[in-house]
Amino acid sequence: xxxxxxxxxxxxxxxxxxxxxxxxxxxxxxxxxxxxxxxxxxxxxxxxxxxxxxxxxxxxxxxxxxxxxxxxxxxxxxxxxxxxxxxxxxxxxxxxxxxxxxxxxxxxxxxxxxxxxxxxxxxxxxxxxxxxxxxxxxxxxxxxxxxxxxxxxxxxxxxxxxxxxxxxxxxxxxxxxxxxxxxxxxxxxxxxxxxxxxxxxxxxxxxxxxxxxxxxxxxxxxxxxxxxxxxxxxxxxxxxxxxxxxxxxxxxxxxxxxxxxxxxxxxxxxxxxxxxxxxxxxxxxxxxxxxxxxxxxxxxxxxxxxxxxxxxxxxxxxx
Amino acid sequence: xxxxxxxxxxxxxxxxxxxxxxxxxxxxxxxxxxxxxxxxxxxxxxxxxxxxxxxxxxxxxxxxxxxxxxxxxxxxxxxxxxxxxxxxxxxxxxxxxxxxxxxxxxxxxxxxxxxxxxxxxxxxxxxxxxxxxxxxxxxxxxxxxxxxxxxxxxxxxxxxxxxxxxxxxxxxxxxxxxxxxxxxxxxxxxxxxxxxxxxxxxxxxxxxxxxxxxxxxxxxxxxxxxxxxxxxxxxxxxxxxxxxxxxxxxxxxxxxxxxxxxxxxxxxxxxxxxxxxxxxxxxxxxxxxxxxxxxxxxxxxxxxxxxxxxxxxxxxxxxxxxxxxxxxxxxxxxxxxxxxxxxxxxxxxxxxxxxxxxxxxxxxxxxxxxxxxxxxxxxxxxxxxxxxxxxxxxxxxx
Numbered sequence: 001x002x003x004x005x006x007x008x009x010x011x012x013x014x015x016x017x018x019x020x021x022x023x024x025x026x027x028x029x030x031x032x033x034x035x036x037x038x039x040x041x042x043x044x045x046x047x048x049x050x051x052x053x054x055x056x057x058x059x060x061x062x063x064x065x066x067x068x069x070x071x072x073x074x075x076x077x078x079x080x081x082x083x084x085x086x087x088x089x090x091x092x093x094x095x096x097x098x099x100x101x102x103x104x105x106x107x108x109x110x111x112x113x114x115x116x117x118x119x120x121x122x123x124x125x126x127x128x129x130x131x132x133x134x135x136x137x138x139x140x141x142x143x144x145x146x147x148x149x150x151x152x153x154x155x156x157x158x159x160x161x162x163x164x165x166x167x168x169x170x171x172x173x174x175x176x177x178x179x180x181x182x183x184x185x186x187x188x189x190x191x192x193x194x195x196x197x198x199x200x201x202x203x204x205x206x207x208x209x210x211x212x213x214x215x216x217x218x219x220x221x222x223x224x225x226x227x228x229x230x231x232x233x234x235x236x237x238x239x240x241x242x243x244x245x246x247x248x249x250x251x252x253x254x255x256x257x258x259x260x261x262x263x264x265x266x267x268x269x270x271x272x273x274x275x276x277x278x279x280x281x282x283x284x285x286x287x288x289x290x291x292x293x294x295x296x297x298x299x300x301x302x303x304x305x306x307x308x309x310x311x312x313x314x315x316x317x318x319x
Numbered sequence: 320x321x322x323x324x325x326x327x328x329x330x331x332x333x334x335x336x337x338x339x340x341x342x343x344x345x346x347x348x349x350x351x352x353x354x355x356x357x358x359x360x361x362x363x364x365x366x367x368x369x370x371x372x373x374x375x376x377x378x379x380x381x382x383x384x385x386x387x388x389x390x391x392x393x394x395x396x397x398x399x400x401x402x403x404x405x406x407x408x409x410x411x412x413x414x415x416x417x418x419x420x421x422x423x424x425x426x427x428x429x430x431x432x433x434x435x436x437x438x439x440x441x442x443x444x445x446x447x448x449x450x451x452x453x454x455x456x457x458x459x460x461x462x463x464x465x466x467x468x469x470x471x472x473x474x475x476x477x478x479x480x481x482x483x484x485x486x487x488x489x490x491x492x493x494x495x496x497x498x499x500x501x502x503x504x505x506x507x508x509x510x511x512x513x514x515x516x517x518x519x520x521x522x523x524x525x526x527x528x529x530x531x532x533x534x535x536x537x538x539x540x541x542x543x544x545x546x547x548x549x550x551x552x553x554x555x556x557x558x559x560x561x562x563x564x565x566x567x568x569x570x571x572x573x574x575x576x577x578x579x580x581x582x583x584x585x586x587x588x589x590x591x592x593x594x595x596x597x598x599x600x601x602x603x604x605x606x607x608x609x610x611x612x613x614x615x616x617x618x619x620x621x622x623x624x625x626x627x628x629x630x631x632x633x634x635x636x637x638x639x640x641x642x643x644x645x646x647x648x649x650x651x652x653x654x655x656x657x658x659x660x661x662x663x664x665x666x667x668x669x670x671x672x673x674x675x676x677x678x679x680x681x682x683x684x685x686x687x688x689x690x691x692x693x694x695x696x697x698x699x700x701x702x703x704x705x706x707x708x709x710x711x712x713x714x715x716x717x
Contacts (some may be wrong), residue, residue, distance in 0.1 A: 175540055178465070178538050178542075264482055268687075285671075286392050
């Protein structure tokens with residue numbers, strides 16, 4: 001090997017090393033750049049971990065203990081609280097009430113909201129006023145809603161009983177929230193009144209993206225109003241259905257305010273739902289461990305619904 | 320230094336208490352007190368709010384509390400201080416009504432200072448009674464006759480609010496006292512006697528009778544206790560079952576106090592007992608300033624201060640409080656009734672809340688007719704046995 005070849009070989013190696021160094025620097029810089037979004041996420045992440053993840057994990061731990069919520073000592077009892085749930089008749093009643101609540105608040109406000117949205121999507125006079133009127137109850141605090149309806153249902157001077165007496169149906173007037181048979185349906189009516197506005201707004205938004213040409217073409221082809229609704233409107237709203245239905249299921253398993261403020265779980269325990277039963281156990285009966293177990297049952301059911309929803313939304317965003 | 324003071328006072332009571340605090344602060348410039356109030360639901364939510372503060376390590380320095388089972392969880396969880404040293408330092412035994420002090424003791428120890436001793440009975444509209452030629456009853460039979468006569472004139476005898484349960488409980492407690500008698504009633508409260516008993520069955524029968532005869536306004540089970548006073552003030556109901564705190568309420572409603580009177584619920588037993596309970600101020604163990612809190616309590620329970628701020632709650636546990644009979648018609652008389660009658664506790668101060676909700680559940684079912692009185696008594700005994708098995712050694716009235 002002569003000197004020229006040697007120097008050429010060294011030069012090539014140096015050049016390779018330089019390229020390799022430049023490539024490393026580039027990768028390094030890219031890595032540095034890729035850290036930046038995480039730094040921006042950090043404050044939110046810290047808040048999320050502190051105020052959501054940590055309390056959630058702590059409450060999971062509490063659900064495995066027997067604790068009065070006040071004493072320094074907590075007794076570890078494993079899964080006993082979860083086992084006890086199934087022998088608790090009020091828990092079973094509350095679960096049943098939640099299922100009823102879910103079915104009713106899923107069907108009625110969703111179908112009603114869709115009907116209102118379709119109606120208010122037409123060029124009606126004063127439709128913005130109607131939209132505001134139907135949406136307004138949805139922005140009121142639930143306790144205020146409960147208070148308003150508590151007065152409407154008041155057995156002595158409430159609007160419903162007064163109206164029934166006025167039109168000669170006084171025999172139907174009774175204590176709507178005090179009656180075992182009407183207490184839950186009466187609170188459901190309030191929930192529907194309060195909850196119909198949100199799906200209506202979602203559906204109104206969904207209706208805006210449907211191309212008018214499709215309706216015009218279908219009309220030319222002789223499709224009637226029902227056929228246009230069934231074959232054009234409904235399929236176009238499929239994403240909206242997912243959002244509306246998922247939110248309805250999640251909120252129905254979290255229902256607390258209306259029941260607490262309107263019936264306090266009564267009469268007897270007739271209107272107990274999981275969230276109120278959790279509250280009673282944790283705060284009133286000094287069974288914080290048992291109450292936490294109920295909280296995790298609620299969380300588990302909500303997660304079962306939420307995870308497919310989040311996955312669907314993520315897939316839809318990618319598409 | 321700064322003290323936090325939690326109460327359950329409503330707007331007018333809070334305003335008066337703030338006035339009292341201001342006066343105290345002027346005399347004690349080194350102490351500042353902030354009152355935090357949780358008003359409106361009685362014992363239904365106040366203890367929850369307090370408990371949340373304690374569990375979070377941030378309780379108020381001092382706070383209002385009832386007696387019996389409502390105070391017991393805070394004592395048993397070691398969250399309040401013992402007060403004997405302050406009783407000795409300030410000589411509170413000489414200032415306070417002895418049976419009020421006795422009523423707040425738990426297992427012989429003092430964890431609070433009584434500020435009110437509330438007795439309850441029927442409060443009636445004299446104008447309605449006079450209009451229908453009725454006299455306050457001396458026996459239970461006379462009381463029923465009054466109820467029936469008022470019903471014939473389309474007036475409900477007794478307005479009650481069944482929401483939260485405790486308002487209706489007062490009537491049921493009265494029936495149990497009447498049917499069981501003092502000795503057995505106390506045993507029932509301590510779960511030393513079976514609730515599956517003829518006396519309890521009879522009490523449930525009476526409760527159902529009052530509801531189904533329309534002696535209580537229709538639909539009362541969904542009405543809040545505060546709203547239940549409305550038909551009474553409107554003249555649609557003749558009586559309410561309340562304590563002496565109703566006197567300032569009558570005045571605040573702009574009503575003519577001379578139109579109102581009280582009836583000691585006739586039980587037919589000797590001693591004829593009334594339902595009564597203490598209310599106290601406790602000091603949190605986590606307080607950094609217990610001495611200053613005790614200083615405020617000492618100032619507040621003195622007779623001259625109690626006389627001046629009597630309207631805060633319409634009751635006092637301080638002895639020798641002299642109120643102007645012109646300004647406080649009825650009050651001195653009622654206080655005399657409370658002071659001279661032996662008492663039984665309202666059941667919600669004898670039972671822990673969990674067992675109490677079983678009591679309310681049976682009470683609601685009896686009124687609704689979903690449970691017969693016999694079934695109710697059996698159900699209540701079953702609930703008591705289950706509660707005792709789950710909570711060995713726990714006792715509300717110890």
